[in-house]
Structures are given as C-alpha cells and as structure tokens.
Amino acid sequence: MLFRQIEYFQAIIETGNFYQAAEKCNxxxxxxxxxxxxxxxxxxxxxxxxxxxxxxxTPAGE
Incomplete structure (x- = not known):
C-alpha cells in the first residue's frame, strides 16, 4: 500500500487540497x-x- 499512499500524498501536493486529490485518485x-x-x-x-x-x-514532507 505504500506506493498508493505516496501517490495520494503527491496528489494532495499537486492539487493543494484533500478533496481535489480524492477526486483525482477516484x-x-x-x-x-x-x-x-x-x-x-x-x-x-x-x-x-x-x-x-x-x-x-512539514520539513519531512518537503
């Protein structure tokens, strides 16, 4: 599941919010x-x- 979690994290960063990231990732x-x-x-x-x-x-997130 780690790959999917990283994909979700990347989507959050790219879209700027959780809702749009969720839509992008279906x-x-x-x-x-x-x-x-x-x-x-x-x-x-x-x-x-x-x-x-x-x-x-956070610094770790960057």
Missing amino acids: VSQSAISQQIKKLEQELGVKLLDRHNRTFSL
Missing part, C-alpha cells in the same frame, strides 16, 4: 486522509500540518 476524501495518516505512522514522521481546511508541508 477515492473518497476520508480515504485519502486515512491513508496519509497511515503513511505518517509507518514512516514515523509528520508530513503535513493540518489547519482547518488547509495544510502546510
């Missing part, structure tokens, strides 16, 4: 969010700082 927004959280847990680093409806990349 999955639900909640699925994208869950997979990014799982990716962060597997890597042991936080990739995104979430702010209400926006996000910013």
Whole structure:
C-alpha cells in the first residue's frame, strides 16, 4: 500500500487540497486522509500540518 499512499500524498501536493486529490485518485476524501495518516505512522514522521481546511508541508514532507 505504500506506493498508493505516496501517490495520494503527491496528489494532495499537486492539487493543494484533500478533496481535489480524492477526486483525482477516484477515492473518497476520508480515504485519502486515512491513508496519509497511515503513511505518517509507518514512516514515523509528520508530513503535513493540518489547519482547518488547509495544510502546510512539514520539513519531512518537503
């Protein structure tokens, strides 16, 4: 699943938000969010700082 999670992460960065990334990847927004959280847990680093409806990349995410 790691490849798919990285694909989702890339889509989030390219589109600038979770909703559009979900549409691009043909999955639900909640699925994208869950997979990014799982990716962060597997890597042991936080990739995104979430702010209400926006996000910013952490140094690890960059």
